Amino acid sequence: QVQLQESGPGLVKPSQTLSLTCSVSGGSIRSGSYYWSWIRQPAGKGLEWIGRMYSSGSTSYNPSLESRATISGDTSKNQFSLKVTAVTAADTAVYYCVREDNGGDWFDPWGQGTLVTVSS
Amino acid sequence: DIQMTQSPSSLSASVGDRVTITCRASQNIRRYLNWYQQKPGKAPKLLIYAVSTLQNGVPSRFSGTESGADFTLTINSLQPEDIATYYCQQSNITPWTFGQGTKVEIK
Numbered sequence: 001q002v003q004l005q006e007s008g009p010g011l012v013k014p015s016q017t018l019s020l021t022c023s024v025s026g027g028s029i030r031s032g033s034y035y036w037s038w039i040r041q042p043a044g045k046g047l048e049w050i051g052r053m054y055s056s057g058s059t060s061y062n063p064s065l066e067s068r069a070t071i072s073g074d075t076s077k078n079q080f081s082l083k084v085t086a087v088t089a090a091d092t093a094v095y096y097c098v099r100e101d102n103g104g105d106w107f108d109p110w111g112q113g114t115l116v117t118v119s120s
Numbered sequence: 121d122i123q124m125t126q127s128p129s130s131l132s133a134s135v136g137d138r139v140t141i142t143c144r145a146s147q148n149i150r151r152y153l154n155w156y157q158q159k160p161g162k163a164p165k166l167l168i169y170a171v172s173t174l175q176n177g178v179p180s181r182f183s184g185t186e187s188g189a190d191f192t193l194t195i196n197s198l199q200p201e202d203i204a205t206y207y208c209q210q211s212n213i214t215p216w217t218f219g220q221g222t223k224v225e226i227k
Contacts, residue, residue, distance in 0.1 A: 047164065047207060047218040062215040064121075096163055105211030106154040108166035108175065 002027035004097045004111035012091075012118050018084040022097030022111060029073050029080055030055045035100040037107065038071060038082045040093040048093075052100055053080055087118045122146050122210050126219035132227045139195040141222045143208035152212035153191045155184055158221075159204045167206075168193065200226060 008020035022036070029036055037052035051061035053071045061069050065084065073080040084091060094115050098107040123146035133139050143153065151171045156164040166175045168184040171191060181196045195202055203226055208219040 046220050047209075049216040049218075060214055064215065101169070104154075104169055105152065105216060106166055106169040106209070107156070107164075108169075110163040110165070113163050 002099060002109055004099065004109060006095060006097050006111045006114040008114060008116070010115055010117060012087055012116060013120050014088055014118055015086055018082070018087050018091060018116055018118070020082045020095055020097075020114065020116070022080050022082075024078045024080070024099075027099070028075075029078055030075055032102065034102050035105075036071075036073065036080045037098050037100045038069075039096045039098055039107065039110075040091075041096070041113075042090075042093045050082065050084075050095075054102075089118050092116065092118045121215055122149060122213055122217050124208055124210055124217050124219040126206075126208055126222050128222060129220065130223040130225065132225045133198050134227045135198055135200060137198045139198050139202075139224060141193045141206055141208075141224075143191045143193070143219050144189055145191075145210055145212075148189075149210040149212035151186070152210055153184075153186070154209045154211060155182075155193045156207045156209065156218075157202075157204045158207065164207060195224075198224070198226070 003025045005023045012018045035052040038050040053059045068085045070083045094113040096113045097111040125144045155168040158164040171186050172184040183194045185192045205221045205223045
């Protein structure tokens with residue numbers, strides 16, 4: 001059973017870079033059957049897809065982040081990561097790493113989520 | 121981006137009631153429509169994918185259908201453990217987008 005776990009700083013200063021890592025167990029990020037995605041949710045609000053990576057290293061992002069997001073993978077550690085540059089208070093949210101089906105593009109399973117607060 | 125509009129935003133129903141949540145896309149998404157359940161303080165959980173296929177382990181009281189441009193999540197016989205916010209998601213065209221959510225409460 002695949003499990004995902006986010007890790008990273010819970011507090012980031014404005015204008016700095018948010019960095020999160022997702023550790024995957026019970027499955028491999030090299031699997032061609034899936035993408036590996038990040039989704040975020042501001043407190044009390046809805047869900048926003050940030051972007052995804054594929055086993056080949058190819059990536060796709062939500063234009064709403066205006067090229068500030070980068071997703072990459074480390075197959076030796078079976079992890080994938082998210083970086084968001086030039087953060088503002090609007091980037092404060094719970095960040096989830098998720099596995100995305102390659103084909104139907106639904107999300108399952110989800111990590112437990114990690115709260116990142118942008119504040120000085 | 122494709123806009124997903126859910127209705128209602130919230131509802132209150134009694135245990136045993138049938139509950140219906142609707143999701144409409146701003147353009148044709150074919151059958152690329154998925155439903156998630158998010159309980160308070162928890163990550164969302166996949167309930168239904170491709171309009172009507174139940175994810176493994178999801179109780180059969182949950183069902184999904186489509187009618188024209190509308191997609192519907194139905195909970196037959198609402199149970200106390202179904203208290204949650206439900207989201208639809210389109211996976212036809214990136215960026216993938218979600219509805220704003222429907223909060224289900226017990227009356």
